[in-house]
Amino acid sequence: MIYEALQLAGILAFALSGALVGVRRNLDILGVVVVGAATGTGGGILRDILLGVHPPVSFLHWPNLVVAVAGSLVVFFVHPRLTRIRRFEVVFDAFGLGLFSANGAALALASGQAPITSVLVGTIAAIGGGVIRDVLVDTVPGVLTRELYAVSALLGAGLAVAVVALGGGVIAGSLVGGTTAIVLRLTSVARGWHLPRPKFAPETGKASPDAP
Amino acid sequence: MIYEALQLAGILAFALSGALVGVRRNLDILGVVVVGAATGTGGGILRDILLGVHPPVSFLHWPNLVVAVAGSLVVFFVHPRLTRIRRFEVVFDAFGLGLFSANGAALALASGQAPITSVLVGTIAAIGGGVIRDVLVDTVPGVLTRELYAVSALLGAGLAVAVVALGGGVIAGSLVGGTTAIVLRLTSVARGWHLPRPKFAPETGKASPDAP
Amino acid sequence: MIYEALQLAGILAFALSGALVGVRRNLDILGVVVVGAATGTGGGILRDILLGVHPPVSFLHWPNLVVAVAGSLVVFFVHPRLTRIRRFEVVFDAFGLGLFSANGAALALASGQAPITSVLVGTIAAIGGGVIRDVLVDTVPGVLTRELYAVSALLGAGLAVAVVALGGGVIAGSLVGGTTAIVLRLTSVARGWHLPRPKFAPETGKASPDAP
Numbered sequence: 001m002i003y004e005a006l007q008l009a010g011i012l013a014f015a016l017s018g019a020l021v022g023v024r025r026n027l028d029i030l031g032v033v034v035v036g037a038a039t040g041t042g043g044g045i046l047r048d049i050l051l052g053v054h055p056p057v058s059f060l061h062w063p064n065l066v067v068a069v070a071g072s073l074v075v076f077f078v079h080p081r082l083t084r085i086r087r088f089e090v091v092f093d094a095f096g097l098g099l100f101s102a103n104g105a106a107l108a109l110a111s112g113q114a115p116i117t118s119v120l121v122g123t124i125a126a127i128g129g130g131v132i133r134d135v136l137v138d139t140v141p142g143v144l145t146r147e148l149y150a151v152s153a154l155l156g157a158g159l160a161v162a163v164v165a166l167g168g169g170v171i172a173g174s175l176v177g178g179t180t181a182i183v184l185r186l187t188s189v190a191r192g193w194h195l196p197r198p199k200f201a202p203e204t205g206k207a208s209p210d211a212p
Numbered sequence: 213m214i215y216e217a218l219q220l221a222g223i224l225a226f227a228l229s230g231a232l233v234g235v236r237r238n239l240d241i242l243g244v245v246v247v248g249a250a251t252g253t254g255g256g257i258l259r260d261i262l263l264g265v266h267p268p269v270s271f272l273h274w275p276n277l278v279v280a281v282a283g284s285l286v287v288f289f290v291h292p293r294l295t296r297i298r299r300f301e302v303v304f305d306a307f308g309l310g311l312f313s314a315n316g317a318a319l320a321l322a323s324g325q326a327p328i329t330s331v332l333v334g335t336i337a338a339i340g341g342g343v344i345r346d347v348l349v350d351t352v353p354g355v356l357t358r359e360l361y362a363v364s365a366l367l368g369a370g371l372a373v374a375v376v377a378l379g380g381g382v383i384a385g386s387l388v389g390g391t392t393a394i395v396l397r398l399t400s401v402a403r404g405w406h407l408p409r410p411k412f413a414p415e416t417g418k419a420s421p422d423a424p
Numbered sequence: 425m426i427y428e429a430l431q432l433a434g435i436l437a438f439a440l441s442g443a444l445v446g447v448r449r450n451l452d453i454l455g456v457v458v459v460g461a462a463t464g465t466g467g468g469i470l471r472d473i474l475l476g477v478h479p480p481v482s483f484l485h486w487p488n489l490v491v492a493v494a495g496s497l498v499v500f501f502v503h504p505r506l507t508r509i510r511r512f513e514v515v516f517d518a519f520g521l522g523l524f525s526a527n528g529a530a531l532a533l534a535s536g537q538a539p540i541t542s543v544l545v546g547t548i549a550a551i552g553g554g555v556i557r558d559v560l561v562d563t564v565p566g567v568l569t570r571e572l573y574a575v576s577a578l579l580g581a582g583l584a585v586a587v588v589a590l591g592g593g594v595i596a597g598s599l600v601g602g603t604t605a606i607v608l609r610l611t612s613v614a615r616g617w618h619l620p621r622p623k624f625a626p627e628t629g630k631a632s633p634d635a636p
Contacts, residue, residue: 049473050469050479050480050483051478051479052476052478052479113479114484116483116484116489117479117483117484120483120489121479121483131560135559135560138562139562140449140560140561140562141560143458144446144451144455144459144560144561145451145452145455148454149454150454150455150458151454194452195452195453195454195455196452196453197450197451197452197453198447198450198451198456198500198503
């Protein structure tokens with residue numbers, strides 16, 4: 001039951017982040033629900049497709065969908081002013097990221113996958129929902145540009161696998177890995193930590209456009 | 213045989229809508245065929261991946277591909293003037309939406325999936341082709357922004373499942389659900405029906421840009 | 425072993441092309457690695473999902489991931505000047521395209537798939553990595569716009585299937601199809617070969633914007 005609660009908490013956090021993006025983009029109520037539900041359940045669906053679980057759990061297990069849709073509806077009706085929405089997006093996204101990475105990895109290992117597979121599946125589950133959200137609203141996904149985003153997911157998944165491999169159980173692994181990922185991600189945002197960028201000669205310091 | 217015809221009609225309708233978008237974007241002949249074929253077969257491929265059908269039917273059953281490619285080629289050579297293309301896109305897209313949502317849902321239920329799974333799989337099959345088309349040409353998918361788009365798909369899939377569950381058969385379910393979805397979608401376009409959008413204080417009525 | 429080397433060469437070529445795009449877009453070191461690894465392994469992961477291989481080979485077989493990550497890191501630290509990056513992108517992308525299309529198709533046929541399925545799976549494996557790369561960085565995928573891109577992939581996959589069907593073996597098929605695809609693609613770039621575009625009345629010669 002704790003495990004189920006962690007799972008639903010991750011879905012809710014991502015659904016809230018997706019619905020907030022939908023509100024910011026001025027989508028209608030169903031557009032907000034579609035982005036929210038796709039963000040909340042998308043990472044888990046990707047995980048299930050990769051592991052060969054048919055149909056994906058979220059297509060069968062109605063609480064997942066109810067949580068994602070209800071969270072999106074709440075955001076549609078009750079949301080912060082436009083200028084403050086981004087802050088909430090980042091926080092909910094960080095919670096989704098941590099919960100999914102650790103949980104997905106711990107679960108994959110416990111179900112008999114190899115450690116490397118488990119870490120990768122957890123990471124994909126964590127970043128997948130956000131990538132779906134960002135591709136849907138036609139933005140470069142945050143995983144490519146945000147502070148320590150993928151690092152946090154990898155670390156959370158890796159720690160969770162380590163805890164489970166050492167006999168700590170899925171729930172302990174999810175909590176240790178998830179908390180670490182959330183704290184690292186939010187700290188990196190607060191402090192503005194970035195990884196190094198490529199070096200160019202002075203006149204080319206900006207990204208070039210994509211004209212062919 | 214009626215069932216097969218409905219399936220191919222849905223593929224053709226989506227392929228035409230995809231190829232029209234390709235023509236409007238001035239892609240070359242193969243670009244038009246690739247967008248058309250991906251739009252026509254994409255929803256069904258997603259459905260098969262979710263249900264664990266390997267390889268997806270469209271990779272094995274050549275009529276699906278022939279219909280999608282032939283429809284795209286026809287559009288490349290014979291298409292309306294640029295200013296009128298959008299109208300045709302919307303109509304063909306609505307037919308694809310209705311046929312796929314009802315058909316996919318009825319088929320999933322008849323093959324033993326749970327009702328909720330069937331409705332979701334039908335909806336994904338219906339909106340999947342259009343999402344692939346819109347993401348490929350770098351636009352926000354219509355499912356997030358167009359009039360009653362996802363509502364029509366959900367309703368079509370739901371009605372189809374209801375008809376099949378009440379003993380009406382897959383073909384009756386496909387026809388009832390599909391017709392309803394097409395009529396609802398096209399009426400919503402003609403009347404400009406929209407679902408409500410989020411409310412903001414006056415000075416923030418427009419969607420904000422995505423600058424980080 | 426030759427087969428394994430061809431596989432890794434394809435992954436490396438696509439990873440280099442993806443990482444170069446990441447550098448051009450000024451992503452940080454992990455963003456570059458994520459785009460590079462997703463581009464290098466993405467086509468094969470799509471192939472495995474379509475064929476029902478769970479989990480995809482790249483999630484289990486560490487050399488695939490090591491090659492993709494190492495290649496991306498090399499690009500991050502040692503890359504051409506911005507004005508010359510595109511040329512390298514195109515060349516590495518062509519090698520990935522050729523190796524993946526022929527290899528994927530030959531392998532699918534040898535594992536018992538139908539010829540049409542094998543050609544399509546090879547083509548998807550070849551263009552999939554590039555589509556993932558281009559969608560991630562928010563560009564219209566090259567498969568829709570670049571010179572003879574999809575033609576080269578289809579031809580490479582078709583030739584590979586023909587060679588294997590005639591008893592030539594997977595390695596011979598991969599080499600013949602792959603070389604042909606690479607040569608055709610690079611020649612089409614050098615000569616500026618394009619397939620025909622749709623014809624419009626004079627005042628509408630340009631692609632229209634996507635405003636609704």
